[in-house]
Amino acid sequence: MRAISWTAPLTALNSIIETTIEYTASAPLPPSSESLPPDSALIKVAYASINPVHYKLPELILYRNFNYSLTKRSSTPLIPAGEYSGTVIESKFLVLPPATKSSDAVIRQGVQMRDACTIGVAGLTALQCLETMSGKRVLINGASGGTGTFGVQIAKALGWEDVVGTCSTRNVEFVKGLGADGVVDYRTEDVVTELKRRGREYGEFDLLIDNVDSPWLGGITAAASFSRRRSDGDGFARIADWIAEGNVKPVIAREYKLEEAREAFLELKSGRVRGKLVIKVSGEENNIEGD
Missing domain, CATH: 3.40.50.720 (NAD(P)-binding Rossmann-like Domain)
Structure with missing residues:
Protein backbone atom coordinates (compact mmCIF):
# COMPACT_ATOMS: atom_id res chain seq x y z
CA MET A 1 0.00 0.00 0.00
CA ARG A 2 1.29 3.46 -0.91
CA ALA A 3 1.18 6.00 1.92
CA ILE A 4 2.60 9.20 3.37
CA SER A 5 3.18 9.91 7.06
CA TRP A 6 5.01 12.53 9.07
CA THR A 7 7.37 12.52 12.02
CA ALA A 8 9.19 15.37 13.72
CA PRO A 9 11.72 15.81 16.55
CA LEU A 10 9.66 16.27 19.70
CA THR A 11 11.79 19.16 20.96
CA ALA A 12 12.33 20.99 17.65
CA LEU A 13 10.74 24.45 17.72
CA ASN A 14 10.92 25.00 13.98
CA SER A 15 10.08 21.60 12.53
CA ILE A 16 8.75 22.03 8.98
CA ILE A 17 6.25 19.47 7.73
CA GLU A 18 7.52 19.28 4.15
CA THR A 19 10.93 18.17 5.42
CA THR A 20 9.47 15.44 7.66
CA ILE A 21 6.90 13.83 5.35
CA GLU A 22 7.80 10.25 4.50
CA TYR A 23 6.51 8.42 1.42
CA THR A 24 6.43 4.65 1.17
CA ALA A 25 5.21 2.33 -1.56
CA SER A 26 4.88 -0.67 0.78
CA ALA A 27 2.97 0.35 3.90
CA PRO A 28 1.23 -2.62 5.60
CA LEU A 29 -2.52 -3.08 5.39
CA PRO A 30 -4.62 -4.23 8.38
CA PRO A 31 -4.86 -8.03 8.06
CA SER A 32 -8.67 -8.11 8.31
CA SER A 33 -11.70 -6.21 9.49
CA GLU A 34 -11.30 -7.93 12.85
CA SER A 35 -8.23 -5.79 13.51
CA LEU A 36 -10.17 -2.55 12.99
CA PRO A 37 -11.48 -0.59 15.98
CA PRO A 38 -15.27 -0.70 16.57
CA ASP A 39 -17.41 1.52 14.31
CA SER A 40 -14.62 2.07 11.81
CA ALA A 41 -13.91 1.16 8.22
CA LEU A 42 -10.98 0.35 5.95
CA ILE A 43 -11.16 2.76 3.00
CA LYS A 44 -9.22 2.69 -0.23
CA VAL A 45 -8.49 6.39 -0.72
CA ALA A 46 -8.87 7.77 -4.23
CA TYR A 47 -8.14 11.45 -3.59
CA ALA A 48 -7.12 13.60 -0.64
CA SER A 49 -6.97 17.36 -0.25
CA ILE A 50 -4.86 19.49 2.08
CA ASN A 51 -5.65 22.60 4.11
CA PRO A 52 -3.55 25.07 6.14
CA VAL A 53 -4.57 23.30 9.36
CA HIS A 54 -2.79 20.19 8.07
CA TYR A 55 0.59 21.87 8.44
CA LYS A 56 -0.07 24.49 11.13
CA LEU A 57 -0.96 21.96 13.82
CA PRO A 58 1.85 19.45 13.12
CA GLU A 59 4.38 22.28 13.29
CA LEU A 60 3.30 23.14 16.85
CA ILE A 61 5.54 21.40 19.40
CA LEU A 62 2.69 20.78 21.87
CA TYR A 63 0.60 19.14 19.14
CA ARG A 64 3.51 16.90 18.14
CA ASN A 65 4.10 15.76 21.72
CA PHE A 66 0.40 15.01 22.22
CA ASN A 67 0.17 12.97 19.02
CA TYR A 68 3.43 11.18 19.78
CA SER A 69 1.80 9.79 22.91
CA LEU A 70 -1.13 8.59 20.79
CA THR A 71 1.08 6.86 18.23
CA LYS A 72 3.02 5.08 20.99
CA ARG A 73 -0.25 3.59 22.21
CA SER A 74 -1.71 2.71 18.81
CA SER A 75 1.43 2.04 16.70
CA THR A 76 -0.27 3.99 13.90
CA PRO A 77 1.71 6.61 11.96
CA LEU A 78 0.37 10.15 11.76
CA ILE A 79 -1.13 11.09 8.40
CA PRO A 80 -0.62 14.71 7.22
CA ALA A 81 -4.14 15.11 5.80
CA GLY A 82 -7.56 13.96 6.92
CA GLU A 83 -9.82 14.98 4.05
CA TYR A 84 -10.34 12.26 1.48
CA SER A 85 -12.71 10.33 -0.77
CA GLY A 86 -12.57 6.64 -1.53
CA THR A 87 -14.20 3.21 -1.46
CA VAL A 88 -15.05 1.18 1.64
CA ILE A 89 -13.14 -2.12 1.54
CA GLU A 90 -14.10 -3.53 4.95
CA SER A 91 -16.24 -2.14 7.75
CA LYS A 92 -16.97 -2.74 11.43
CA PHE A 93 -20.30 -0.91 11.14
CA LEU A 94 -23.32 -3.19 11.46
CA VAL A 95 -25.16 -0.71 9.23
CA LEU A 96 -24.05 2.48 7.55
CA PRO A 97 -24.35 5.29 10.13
CA PRO A 98 -26.89 8.06 9.51
CA ALA A 99 -25.25 11.05 7.87
CA THR A 100 -25.94 13.27 10.88
CA LYS A 101 -24.21 10.84 13.24
CA SER A 102 -20.93 10.57 11.37
CA SER A 103 -18.18 12.70 9.89
CA ASP A 104 -18.29 10.36 6.87
CA ALA A 105 -20.92 10.44 4.16
CA VAL A 106 -21.84 8.40 1.12
CA ILE A 107 -20.95 10.18 -2.13
CA ARG A 108 -24.12 10.68 -4.11
CA GLN A 109 -24.39 9.97 -7.82
CA GLY A 110 -23.21 12.76 -10.05
CA VAL A 111 -20.33 13.84 -7.79
CA GLN A 112 -16.77 12.93 -8.71
CA MET A 113 -14.45 11.68 -5.99
CA ARG A 114 -11.90 14.30 -7.01
CA ASP A 115 -14.44 17.00 -6.14
CA ALA A 116 -15.79 15.21 -3.07
CA CYS A 117 -12.41 15.16 -1.31
CA THR A 118 -12.40 18.97 -1.14
CA ILE A 119 -15.64 19.33 0.82
CA GLY A 120 -14.69 18.12 4.30
CA VAL A 121 -12.81 21.15 5.67
CA ALA A 122 -13.20 24.09 3.29
CA GLY A 123 -16.76 23.35 2.20
CA LEU A 124 -18.13 22.56 5.65
CA GLY A 218 -9.27 45.70 13.65
CA GLY A 219 -10.47 44.18 16.90
CA ILE A 220 -11.62 44.75 20.45
CA THR A 221 -10.58 43.55 23.87
CA ALA A 222 -13.40 41.48 25.30
CA ALA A 223 -14.10 38.47 27.48
CA ALA A 224 -15.40 35.89 25.07
CA SER A 225 -15.59 32.16 24.52
CA PHE A 226 -14.69 30.09 21.50
CA SER A 227 -17.18 27.78 19.86
CA ARG A 228 -16.30 24.76 17.78
CA ARG A 229 -18.30 22.90 15.17
CA ARG A 230 -17.59 19.32 14.22
CA SER A 231 -17.67 17.95 10.71
CA ASP A 232 -20.98 16.27 9.94
CA GLY A 233 -22.25 14.08 7.18
CA ASP A 234 -25.47 16.06 6.81
CA GLY A 235 -23.58 19.21 5.83
CA PHE A 236 -21.39 17.18 3.49
CA ALA A 237 -24.49 15.77 1.81
CA ARG A 238 -26.01 19.23 1.33
CA ILE A 239 -22.88 20.51 -0.40
CA ALA A 240 -22.69 17.34 -2.51
CA ASP A 241 -26.28 17.96 -3.63
CA TRP A 242 -25.38 21.50 -4.71
CA ILE A 243 -22.38 20.14 -6.62
CA ALA A 244 -24.50 17.51 -8.39
CA GLU A 245 -27.08 20.17 -9.27
CA GLY A 246 -24.41 22.51 -10.64
CA ASN A 247 -24.93 25.23 -8.02
CA VAL A 248 -21.49 24.76 -6.45
CA LYS A 249 -18.30 23.76 -8.24
CA PRO A 250 -15.15 22.94 -6.24
CA VAL A 251 -12.20 24.94 -7.53
CA ILE A 252 -9.13 22.72 -7.86
CA ALA A 253 -5.95 24.66 -8.53
CA ARG A 254 -3.69 21.66 -9.04
CA GLU A 255 -3.54 17.89 -8.67
CA TYR A 256 -0.41 16.25 -7.22
CA LYS A 257 0.77 12.66 -7.13
CA LEU A 258 1.05 11.06 -3.69
CA GLU A 259 4.84 11.05 -3.86
CA GLU A 260 4.69 14.81 -4.55
CA ALA A 261 3.07 15.61 -1.19
CA ARG A 262 6.03 17.73 -0.08
CA GLU A 263 5.67 19.95 -3.13
CA ALA A 264 1.92 20.23 -2.46
CA PHE A 265 2.53 21.54 1.05
CA LEU A 266 5.12 24.01 -0.22
CA GLU A 267 2.59 25.46 -2.67
CA LEU A 268 -0.09 25.55 0.02
CA LYS A 269 2.24 27.55 2.28
CA SER A 270 2.77 30.14 -0.45
CA GLY A 271 -0.63 31.63 0.38
CA ARG A 272 -1.33 32.14 -3.32
CA VAL A 273 -3.42 29.06 -4.08
CA ARG A 274 -6.63 29.74 -5.97
CA GLY A 275 -9.09 27.21 -4.56
CA LYS A 276 -7.90 23.78 -3.43
CA LEU A 277 -4.94 21.45 -3.90
CA VAL A 278 -5.67 17.73 -4.23
CA ILE A 279 -3.48 14.64 -4.08
CA LYS A 280 -4.31 11.62 -6.23
CA VAL A 281 -3.71 8.50 -4.16
CA SER A 282 -5.02 5.40 -5.94
CA GLY A 283 -4.31 4.47 -9.53
CA GLU A 284 -7.87 4.57 -10.86
CA GLU A 285 -10.20 7.52 -11.12
CA ASN A 286 -12.90 6.02 -8.85
CA ASN A 287 -15.49 8.58 -9.86
CA ILE A 288 -19.19 8.13 -9.10
CA GLU A 289 -21.16 9.15 -12.15
CA GLY A 290 -24.91 9.50 -12.21
CA ASP A 291 -27.83 10.70 -14.27
Whole structure:
Protein backbone atom coordinates (compact mmCIF):
# COMPACT_ATOMS: atom_id res chain seq x y z
CA MET A 1 0.00 0.00 0.00
CA ARG A 2 1.29 3.46 -0.91
CA ALA A 3 1.18 6.00 1.92
CA ILE A 4 2.60 9.20 3.37
CA SER A 5 3.18 9.91 7.06
CA TRP A 6 5.01 12.53 9.07
CA THR A 7 7.37 12.52 12.02
CA ALA A 8 9.19 15.37 13.72
CA PRO A 9 11.72 15.81 16.55
CA LEU A 10 9.66 16.27 19.70
CA THR A 11 11.79 19.16 20.96
CA ALA A 12 12.33 20.99 17.65
CA LEU A 13 10.74 24.45 17.72
CA ASN A 14 10.92 25.00 13.98
CA SER A 15 10.08 21.60 12.53
CA ILE A 16 8.75 22.03 8.98
CA ILE A 17 6.25 19.47 7.73
CA GLU A 18 7.52 19.28 4.15
CA THR A 19 10.93 18.17 5.42
CA THR A 20 9.47 15.44 7.66
CA ILE A 21 6.90 13.83 5.35
CA GLU A 22 7.80 10.25 4.50
CA TYR A 23 6.51 8.42 1.42
CA THR A 24 6.43 4.65 1.17
CA ALA A 25 5.21 2.33 -1.56
CA SER A 26 4.88 -0.67 0.78
CA ALA A 27 2.97 0.35 3.90
CA PRO A 28 1.23 -2.62 5.60
CA LEU A 29 -2.52 -3.08 5.39
CA PRO A 30 -4.62 -4.23 8.38
CA PRO A 31 -4.86 -8.03 8.06
CA SER A 32 -8.67 -8.11 8.31
CA SER A 33 -11.70 -6.21 9.49
CA GLU A 34 -11.30 -7.93 12.85
CA SER A 35 -8.23 -5.79 13.51
CA LEU A 36 -10.17 -2.55 12.99
CA PRO A 37 -11.48 -0.59 15.98
CA PRO A 38 -15.27 -0.70 16.57
CA ASP A 39 -17.41 1.52 14.31
CA SER A 40 -14.62 2.07 11.81
CA ALA A 41 -13.91 1.16 8.22
CA LEU A 42 -10.98 0.35 5.95
CA ILE A 43 -11.16 2.76 3.00
CA LYS A 44 -9.22 2.69 -0.23
CA VAL A 45 -8.49 6.39 -0.72
CA ALA A 46 -8.87 7.77 -4.23
CA TYR A 47 -8.14 11.45 -3.59
CA ALA A 48 -7.12 13.60 -0.64
CA SER A 49 -6.97 17.36 -0.25
CA ILE A 50 -4.86 19.49 2.08
CA ASN A 51 -5.65 22.60 4.11
CA PRO A 52 -3.55 25.07 6.14
CA VAL A 53 -4.57 23.30 9.36
CA HIS A 54 -2.79 20.19 8.07
CA TYR A 55 0.59 21.87 8.44
CA LYS A 56 -0.07 24.49 11.13
CA LEU A 57 -0.96 21.96 13.82
CA PRO A 58 1.85 19.45 13.12
CA GLU A 59 4.38 22.28 13.29
CA LEU A 60 3.30 23.14 16.85
CA ILE A 61 5.54 21.40 19.40
CA LEU A 62 2.69 20.78 21.87
CA TYR A 63 0.60 19.14 19.14
CA ARG A 64 3.51 16.90 18.14
CA ASN A 65 4.10 15.76 21.72
CA PHE A 66 0.40 15.01 22.22
CA ASN A 67 0.17 12.97 19.02
CA TYR A 68 3.43 11.18 19.78
CA SER A 69 1.80 9.79 22.91
CA LEU A 70 -1.13 8.59 20.79
CA THR A 71 1.08 6.86 18.23
CA LYS A 72 3.02 5.08 20.99
CA ARG A 73 -0.25 3.59 22.21
CA SER A 74 -1.71 2.71 18.81
CA SER A 75 1.43 2.04 16.70
CA THR A 76 -0.27 3.99 13.90
CA PRO A 77 1.71 6.61 11.96
CA LEU A 78 0.37 10.15 11.76
CA ILE A 79 -1.13 11.09 8.40
CA PRO A 80 -0.62 14.71 7.22
CA ALA A 81 -4.14 15.11 5.80
CA GLY A 82 -7.56 13.96 6.92
CA GLU A 83 -9.82 14.98 4.05
CA TYR A 84 -10.34 12.26 1.48
CA SER A 85 -12.71 10.33 -0.77
CA GLY A 86 -12.57 6.64 -1.53
CA THR A 87 -14.20 3.21 -1.46
CA VAL A 88 -15.05 1.18 1.64
CA ILE A 89 -13.14 -2.12 1.54
CA GLU A 90 -14.10 -3.53 4.95
CA SER A 91 -16.24 -2.14 7.75
CA LYS A 92 -16.97 -2.74 11.43
CA PHE A 93 -20.30 -0.91 11.14
CA LEU A 94 -23.32 -3.19 11.46
CA VAL A 95 -25.16 -0.71 9.23
CA LEU A 96 -24.05 2.48 7.55
CA PRO A 97 -24.35 5.29 10.13
CA PRO A 98 -26.89 8.06 9.51
CA ALA A 99 -25.25 11.05 7.87
CA THR A 100 -25.94 13.27 10.88
CA LYS A 101 -24.21 10.84 13.24
CA SER A 102 -20.93 10.57 11.37
CA SER A 103 -18.18 12.70 9.89
CA ASP A 104 -18.29 10.36 6.87
CA ALA A 105 -20.92 10.44 4.16
CA VAL A 106 -21.84 8.40 1.12
CA ILE A 107 -20.95 10.18 -2.13
CA ARG A 108 -24.12 10.68 -4.11
CA GLN A 109 -24.39 9.97 -7.82
CA GLY A 110 -23.21 12.76 -10.05
CA VAL A 111 -20.33 13.84 -7.79
CA GLN A 112 -16.77 12.93 -8.71
CA MET A 113 -14.45 11.68 -5.99
CA ARG A 114 -11.90 14.30 -7.01
CA ASP A 115 -14.44 17.00 -6.14
CA ALA A 116 -15.79 15.21 -3.07
CA CYS A 117 -12.41 15.16 -1.31
CA THR A 118 -12.40 18.97 -1.14
CA ILE A 119 -15.64 19.33 0.82
CA GLY A 120 -14.69 18.12 4.30
CA VAL A 121 -12.81 21.15 5.67
CA ALA A 122 -13.20 24.09 3.29
CA GLY A 123 -16.76 23.35 2.20
CA LEU A 124 -18.13 22.56 5.65
CA THR A 125 -16.33 25.54 7.22
CA ALA A 126 -17.96 27.86 4.69
CA LEU A 127 -21.40 26.31 5.19
CA GLN A 128 -21.25 26.36 8.99
CA CYS A 129 -20.10 29.99 9.03
CA LEU A 130 -22.88 31.08 6.70
CA GLU A 131 -25.47 29.24 8.77
CA THR A 132 -24.59 31.12 11.98
CA MET A 133 -27.11 33.82 11.13
CA SER A 134 -29.46 34.94 8.42
CA GLY A 135 -29.39 38.17 6.46
CA LYS A 136 -28.99 39.73 3.04
CA ARG A 137 -25.39 41.00 2.88
CA VAL A 138 -22.24 39.01 3.63
CA LEU A 139 -18.57 39.92 3.27
CA ILE A 140 -16.13 37.07 2.59
CA ASN A 141 -12.54 38.10 3.25
CA GLY A 142 -10.18 35.92 1.23
CA ALA A 143 -12.70 34.91 -1.41
CA SER A 144 -10.24 33.22 -3.78
CA GLY A 145 -8.87 30.59 -1.38
CA GLY A 146 -10.19 27.14 -0.53
CA THR A 147 -12.83 28.21 1.99
CA GLY A 148 -13.55 31.48 0.21
CA THR A 149 -14.36 29.88 -3.15
CA PHE A 150 -16.82 27.56 -1.42
CA GLY A 151 -18.14 30.47 0.66
CA VAL A 152 -19.09 32.67 -2.30
CA GLN A 153 -20.94 29.85 -4.06
CA ILE A 154 -22.64 28.44 -0.95
CA ALA A 155 -23.77 31.92 0.09
CA LYS A 156 -25.60 32.30 -3.22
CA ALA A 157 -27.03 28.78 -2.90
CA LEU A 158 -28.37 29.68 0.56
CA GLY A 159 -30.03 32.81 -0.78
CA TRP A 160 -27.74 35.62 0.41
CA GLU A 161 -28.61 38.56 -1.86
CA ASP A 162 -25.39 40.59 -1.79
CA VAL A 163 -22.16 38.59 -1.54
CA VAL A 164 -18.98 40.69 -1.51
CA GLY A 165 -15.50 39.15 -1.55
CA THR A 166 -11.98 40.50 -1.10
CA CYS A 167 -9.03 39.27 -3.14
CA SER A 168 -5.94 40.42 -5.05
CA THR A 169 -6.02 42.01 -8.50
CA ARG A 170 -5.36 38.81 -10.43
CA ASN A 171 -8.37 37.11 -8.83
CA VAL A 172 -11.01 39.84 -9.21
CA GLU A 173 -12.65 38.44 -12.36
CA PHE A 174 -12.26 34.90 -11.03
CA VAL A 175 -14.20 35.73 -7.83
CA LYS A 176 -16.88 37.51 -9.85
CA GLY A 177 -17.17 34.34 -11.92
CA LEU A 178 -17.95 32.37 -8.76
CA GLY A 179 -21.06 34.51 -8.31
CA ALA A 180 -19.87 37.38 -6.11
CA ASP A 181 -22.03 40.49 -6.45
CA GLY A 182 -19.09 42.72 -5.59
CA VAL A 183 -15.32 42.40 -5.21
CA VAL A 184 -12.84 44.57 -3.29
CA ASP A 185 -9.26 44.45 -4.59
CA TYR A 186 -7.04 44.85 -1.53
CA ARG A 187 -4.01 45.67 -3.68
CA THR A 188 -5.52 48.69 -5.43
CA GLU A 189 -8.22 49.85 -3.00
CA ASP A 190 -8.28 50.90 0.63
CA VAL A 191 -10.44 48.08 1.94
CA VAL A 192 -11.84 49.89 4.99
CA THR A 193 -12.74 52.99 2.97
CA GLU A 194 -14.43 50.90 0.28
CA LEU A 195 -16.41 48.84 2.81
CA LYS A 196 -17.59 52.01 4.56
CA ARG A 197 -18.72 53.38 1.21
CA ARG A 198 -20.62 50.19 0.44
CA GLY A 199 -22.17 50.30 3.90
CA ARG A 200 -23.47 53.82 3.36
CA GLU A 201 -24.74 53.02 -0.13
CA TYR A 202 -26.18 49.53 0.34
CA GLY A 203 -26.49 49.07 4.10
CA GLU A 204 -24.33 47.37 6.69
CA PHE A 205 -23.12 43.80 6.28
CA ASP A 206 -25.10 41.24 8.27
CA LEU A 207 -22.20 38.78 8.44
CA LEU A 208 -18.44 38.99 7.97
CA ILE A 209 -16.39 35.83 7.37
CA ASP A 210 -12.64 36.34 7.74
CA ASN A 211 -10.60 33.55 6.16
CA VAL A 212 -7.22 35.28 6.42
CA ASP A 213 -7.16 37.27 9.71
CA SER A 214 -6.50 40.63 8.03
CA PRO A 215 -5.24 43.45 10.32
CA TRP A 216 -7.51 46.04 8.68
CA LEU A 217 -10.52 44.39 10.32
CA GLY A 218 -9.27 45.70 13.65
CA GLY A 219 -10.47 44.18 16.90
CA ILE A 220 -11.62 44.75 20.45
CA THR A 221 -10.58 43.55 23.87
CA ALA A 222 -13.40 41.48 25.30
CA ALA A 223 -14.10 38.47 27.48
CA ALA A 224 -15.40 35.89 25.07
CA SER A 225 -15.59 32.16 24.52
CA PHE A 226 -14.69 30.09 21.50
CA SER A 227 -17.18 27.78 19.86
CA ARG A 228 -16.30 24.76 17.78
CA ARG A 229 -18.30 22.90 15.17
CA ARG A 230 -17.59 19.32 14.22
CA SER A 231 -17.67 17.95 10.71
CA ASP A 232 -20.98 16.27 9.94
CA GLY A 233 -22.25 14.08 7.18
CA ASP A 234 -25.47 16.06 6.81
CA GLY A 235 -23.58 19.21 5.83
CA PHE A 236 -21.39 17.18 3.49
CA ALA A 237 -24.49 15.77 1.81
CA ARG A 238 -26.01 19.23 1.33
CA ILE A 239 -22.88 20.51 -0.40
CA ALA A 240 -22.69 17.34 -2.51
CA ASP A 241 -26.28 17.96 -3.63
CA TRP A 242 -25.38 21.50 -4.71
CA ILE A 243 -22.38 20.14 -6.62
CA ALA A 244 -24.50 17.51 -8.39
CA GLU A 245 -27.08 20.17 -9.27
CA GLY A 246 -24.41 22.51 -10.64
CA ASN A 247 -24.93 25.23 -8.02
CA VAL A 248 -21.49 24.76 -6.45
CA LYS A 249 -18.30 23.76 -8.24
CA PRO A 250 -15.15 22.94 -6.24
CA VAL A 251 -12.20 24.94 -7.53
CA ILE A 252 -9.13 22.72 -7.86
CA ALA A 253 -5.95 24.66 -8.53
CA ARG A 254 -3.69 21.66 -9.04
CA GLU A 255 -3.54 17.89 -8.67
CA TYR A 256 -0.41 16.25 -7.22
CA LYS A 257 0.77 12.66 -7.13
CA LEU A 258 1.05 11.06 -3.69
CA GLU A 259 4.84 11.05 -3.86
CA GLU A 260 4.69 14.81 -4.55
CA ALA A 261 3.07 15.61 -1.19
CA ARG A 262 6.03 17.73 -0.08
CA GLU A 263 5.67 19.95 -3.13
CA ALA A 264 1.92 20.23 -2.46
CA PHE A 265 2.53 21.54 1.05
CA LEU A 266 5.12 24.01 -0.22
CA GLU A 267 2.59 25.46 -2.67
CA LEU A 268 -0.09 25.55 0.02
CA LYS A 269 2.24 27.55 2.28
CA SER A 270 2.77 30.14 -0.45
CA GLY A 271 -0.63 31.63 0.38
CA ARG A 272 -1.33 32.14 -3.32
CA VAL A 273 -3.42 29.06 -4.08
CA ARG A 274 -6.63 29.74 -5.97
CA GLY A 275 -9.09 27.21 -4.56
CA LYS A 276 -7.90 23.78 -3.43
CA LEU A 277 -4.94 21.45 -3.90
CA VAL A 278 -5.67 17.73 -4.23
CA ILE A 279 -3.48 14.64 -4.08
CA LYS A 280 -4.31 11.62 -6.23
CA VAL A 281 -3.71 8.50 -4.16
CA SER A 282 -5.02 5.40 -5.94
CA GLY A 283 -4.31 4.47 -9.53
CA GLU A 284 -7.87 4.57 -10.86
CA GLU A 285 -10.20 7.52 -11.12
CA ASN A 286 -12.90 6.02 -8.85
CA ASN A 287 -15.49 8.58 -9.86
CA ILE A 288 -19.19 8.13 -9.10
CA GLU A 289 -21.16 9.15 -12.15
CA GLY A 290 -24.91 9.50 -12.21
CA ASP A 291 -27.83 10.70 -14.27
